[in-house]
Amino acid sequence: MDFEDSPAEAAFRKEVRAWLDANAAKRTGRKQIDPEDLENGSAGEMAASKAWQKVKAKAGYARITWPKGMGGLGGTPMQSIIFGQEESKYDVANGGPFAIGLGMCIPTLMAYGDEEAKKRFVWPAVQGDEIWCQLFSEPAGGSDVANLRTKAEKNADGTWTINGSKIWTTGAQFSDYGIILTRTDPNVPKHKGLTMFYIDMKDPGVDIRPIKQASGGSGFNEIFFTDVKVKDSQRLGEVGQGWTVALTTLMHERLAVGGGTGGGLDVPQLMALARSLELEDGPAIKNAAVREKIADWYVRSAGLRYTTMRTMTALSQGKQPGPEASIAKIVVASKLQDISAFAMELEGEAGILMGAEAPVGGAFQGGWLSAPGLRIAGGTDEILRNIIAERVLGLPGDIRVDKDVPFNKIPTGR
Amino acid sequence: MNFDFSDDQKMLKDQARKFLSEKSTTRTVRAVFEGEQHHDAGLWKQIAEMGWTGTAIPEEFGGLGLGYLELCVIAEELGRALAPVPFSSTVYLFAEALLIAGSDEQKKKYLPQVASGEIVGTFARAEGPGAVLPKNIKTTLKAGKLNGRKIAVVDGSIADYAIVLAQTSEGAGERGLQLALVDLKGPGVKRSACATLDASRGHADLVFDNAAAEPLGKAGEGWSDASRVLDRAAILMAFEQVGGADVCLAMAKDYALNRYAFGRPIASFQAIKHKLADMYVYNELARSNAYYGAWALSTGAREIPLAAASARVSATQAFDYASKENIQTHGGIGFTWQMDCHFYYKRAKETGLVLGPQRAWKDKLVTELETSNA
Numbered sequence: 001m002d003f004e005d006s007p008a009e010a011a012f013r014k015e016v017r018a019w020l021d022a023n024a025a026k027r028t029g030r031k032q033i034d035p036e037d038l039e040n041g042s043a044g045e046m047a048a049s050k051a052w053q054k055v056k057a058k059a060g061y062a063r064i065t066w067p068k069g070m071g072g073l074g075g076t077p078m079q080s081i082i083f084g085q086e087e088s089k090y091d092v093a094n095g096g097p098f099a100i101g102l103g104m105c106i107p108t109l110m111a112y113g114d115e116e117a118k119k120r121f122v123w124p125a126v127q128g129d130e131i132w133c134q135l136f137s138e139p140a141g142g143s144d145v146a147n148l149r150t151k152a153e154k155n156a157d158g159t160w161t162i163n164g165s166k167i168w169t170t171g172a173q174f175s176d177y178g179i180i181l182t183r184t185d186p187n188v189p190k191h192k193g194l195t196m197f198y199i200d201m202k203d204p205g206v207d208i209r210p211i212k213q214a215s216g217g218s219g220f221n222e223i224f225f226t227d228v229k230v231k232d233s234q235r236l237g238e239v240g241q242g243w244t245v246a247l248t249t250l251m252h253e254r255l256a257v258g259g260g261t262g263g264g265l266d267v268p269q270l271m272a273l274a275r276s277l278e279l280e281d282g283p284a285i286k287n288a289a290v291r292e293k294i295a296d297w298y299v300r301s302a303g304l305r306y307t308t309m310r311t312m313t314a315l316s317q318g319k320q321p322g323p324e325a326s327i328a329k330i331v332v333a334s335k336l337q338d339i340s341a342f343a344m345e346l347e348g349e350a351g352i353l354m355g356a357e358a359p360v361g362g363a364f365q366g367g368w369l370s371a372p373g374l375r376i377a378g379g380t381d382e383i384l385r386n387i388i389a390e391r392v393l394g395l396p397g398d399i400r401v402d403k404d405v406p407f408n409k410i411p412t413g414r
Numbered sequence: 415m416n417f418d419f420s421d422d423q424k425m426l427k428d429q430a431r432k433f434l435s436e437k438s439t440t441r442t443v444r445a446v447f448e449g450e451q452h453h454d455a456g457l458w459k460q461i462a463e464m465g466w467t468g469t470a471i472p473e474e475f476g477g478l479g480l481g482y483l484e485l486c487v488i489a490e491e492l493g494r495a496l497a498p499v500p501f502s503s504t505v506y507l508f509a510e511a512l513l514i515a516g517s518d519e520q521k522k523k524y525l526p527q528v529a530s531g532e533i534v535g536t537f538a539r540a541e542g543p544g545a546v547l548p549k550n551i552k553t554t555l556k557a558g559k560l561n562g563r564k565i566a567v568v569d570g571s572i573a574d575y576a577i578v579l580a581q582t583s584e585g586a587g588e589r590g591l592q593l594a595l596v597d598l599k600g601p602g603v604k605r606s607a608c609a610t611l612d613a614s615r616g617h618a619d620l621v622f623d624n625a626a627a628e629p630l631g632k633a634g635e636g637w638s639d640a641s642r643v644l645d646r647a648a649i650l651m652a653f654e655q656v657g658g659a660d661v662c663l664a665m666a667k668d669y670a671l672n673r674y675a676f677g678r679p680i681a682s683f684q685a686i687k688h689k690l691a692d693m694y695v696y697n698e699l700a701r702s703n704a705y706y707g708a709w710a711l712s713t714g715a716r717e718i719p720l721a722a723a724s725a726r727v728s729a730t731q732a733f734d735y736a737s738k739e740n741i742q743t744h745g746g747i748g749f750t751w752q753m754d755c756h757f758y759y760k761r762a763k764e765t766g767l768v769l770g771p772q773r774a775w776k777d778k779l780v781t782e783l784e785t786s787n788a
Contacts, residue, residue: 001416001417001418001419001420001483001705001708001709001712002416002417002709002713003415003416003417003709004415004416005415006415006416009415078415267783271780271783271784285780285784288777291776291777291780292773292776292777294776294779294780294783295723295727295775295776295777295779295780296727296776298724298779298780298783299699299703299724299727299728299731299779300699302702302703302706302724302728303698303699303700303702303703303724303728304699304702305702306417306702306703306705306706307698307699307702309415309417309702310417310418310702310705312415312417313415313416313417313418314418316415316416317416317418324698324701324702327694327695327698327699330695331695331699382684382688384691385684385687385688385691385692386684386687386688386691388691388694388695389687389688389690389691390687392691392694393663393667393687393690393691393694394667395667395670395671395681395682395686395687395690396671396678396679396681396682397682398682398684399678399682
C-alpha cells in the first residue's frame, strides 16, 4: 500500500510537467475563492478558457482518453487524472465551459452520430471553438426526465419541427450547439416515445433566457423552441430510442459532474475562521462544540479523499472502479451547506452580511447560497440515494404507476 | 497509486473469512452471550494456532513478522464475525504497548507468549466515569508495587497480564506517569467481573493492593506511551468496526428484500432505500479512513495520530449508525433476543467506548489538525 505512481505513471507525470512548464505559468499562492464562481463556472474567463483549450488540444491533452485523431492520446483514465492534478498547479483557465459538451454531448454524438457529423463537430468542440449544452430537463420533468413534453414532429419533406421548452440548462447562453431530447410519440408510454437530436443554438427559433437563481446568480437558463427545423440527419439514434441514447449521456454526466470540491470551502477554511473569532467562552477554535463539528466534517472530507484514492488505484491497475465513487456528490453538497451555515453562525450578526462587507469576503455566505443548487443539480440527493440503493445495493426500483400508460394519459397535477 | 491491499493480503482475508464463517458464527456468539464465560476458549486456541496473534510481531520475538496490513485484514474479519475472543486486548493493546515501550528483555519474555496464544494480556487506563486525564490517575507505582483501582478493563477477568497507567510521584500529573506491567495471577490483585453491555466481550474491575509490577518504558512518558498504544489500537479496531458495520448493512438489505408489507418488499420503499444508502455512505467513508490508518500504521508515518483519530471517529460513527438502523429496518423482530441484530448494536457501543469515546477522539483529531496546520 502506497501513494506512489507506477513507473509508467511517473514517466507520464514528468512528461506532463515538462509540457506545462513550457506552455503555462505556475500558480502562485492559493486561488481566491469567488462566491460567483461556485455556481457560474468561469463564464467570465471565456476567452482565456478557449485559448488554453486550443493549446491542450494540439498536444492531445484536451481529451486524453479519446483516440488519437479525435483530440486525444488514446490514454488511460489515470493519465487523465494525472494531467488534471498537474494542470491545477498552473495559472490556467481549465475547461469550465467545455465540461458538459466534452463530458456528455460529444460522447453521445460519437456513439450515435453519423461519420459526417463526427468529422464536422468533434474537433471544433475538443479545441474549444464550439461549445455544447445538454437540453433534457423541463419544467414538467426534473428528476423524472422522461416526463418531458417538448415535441418533435416529422414533416412531409423528412425534416423535423421542434416546439417546447427546456430548463436548468447550464451554459446555454454561450453554446453553439445542443443535444435535445424530444417527444415524438405521445401515444406510447413515456420512455418509448422519445427521440434525440442535436440542434443549432443560434437558430432564430431558439430563445434563451437566463434564470435568476435564489442566490442572485444566473448559471442556468430557460429555453423556448418555436418551430425550430432540424434535418433528419441531426437525429441521434432511432426514432423512439431517445431514452436509451439519453442514458448514455447521463452515464457520462455522473462522471463529468462528479463530486466537485464544494467550491474550496472545507475544514481548513472553517478552522481559519474559528482561529480568528472570539466566542462567549473564548477563542472559537477552543470551543468544544466547534471542535466536534470540525472533526465530523473532517472525517467526511478525508473519507472522500481516500475513497477517491481507492478509485484511482483501481484505474491505475486497469480495473473497473468499485461503486464507492457514487457517494461523492451526496457528501460534498450537504457538507458545503452545513459548513457554510455553521461558519455564519460563528460569525454571529456579521454573518448576515454578504460580499466584501462580510467576514472572509463573504466566502461562507456564497457557499451557503449556492449549496441548495448543488444538492439538486446533476441528480438530487434523493435521486442519488435511489441510485446507490438500486445500482449498488441491488434494491428494487420504485413501483411506477405511469409505466404502461400512454404518455398523453398520465395525470399531470398542477 | 496503490492504495489497496495486495493480492496476498486479500487472500489472507478470504482465508480468515472462511475460517470464521465456520468457527465463529452468530451461534458461537449467542452461546457466549447465554453462557457463563465471556469468551470462547476453543476458538481462541484455534486462532492462536493459526498464528494470527503473532501476525505483526517480529520474528525475533516469536511472531510471524508479516506486518500491520495483514493484521488489519484479520481485524476486519474478526469484527465481521463478532469473534468472542480476547484478540483486541491481547494483540492491539498489550502487544503494541510492549512493542512501543517495552525493553528488549520484556519483549523477549512476553511477546513470544502472545504470539503462541499462551497468554491473554490487556491494558488499563480509566479509574472512573468521565474523561481519562493525567490528574485523574490515582493508581500508584512505587518501588515495584502497584496500588489502586482500574475500572471496566477489557478481558480483565481472564487476562494473565495487564499493562496499566500509573503515577510514580503523587501530584506530578503527566510528568509522573509511567506504564507498568502486572501479573494478574499474582498476590495483591483482586478482580471482579462486571456486567457489561456486550456479554461477548468481558470486562472487569481490577484492584491492586501492593501487587508486584515492573515498569514499562520511562517514568514521565506513560501518558504519551499510552496515547501511542491507543492510536495503534484505534486503527486496528476501526477495521473490526468497519467489518461489523458492513455485516449490519448486509443483514438489513437481506431482511428488507425478503420482508413484504403493503404487498411489496419493504426494500422498495424509499424510506428504507435511503436509510440503506446512508449506511453505505458511512461505511465507505469509514473504510477509506481505516485504509489511510492502515497505511500510516504499516509505514510508521508521522501521520499516525491524525490517521488514528480519523479512522476511529469515522468507524465508530459508521458502526453506530449501521447497527441501530439495522434494528430499525427489521422492525419489532429486530428488537428480540432471538435475532442477531442486538449483538452488533452492543458490539458497536463496546468498540466505540473501549478505547475512549468519540468525543475525546474528536478533540484529539482537531488538536492534530491544529499542529499539522501550524
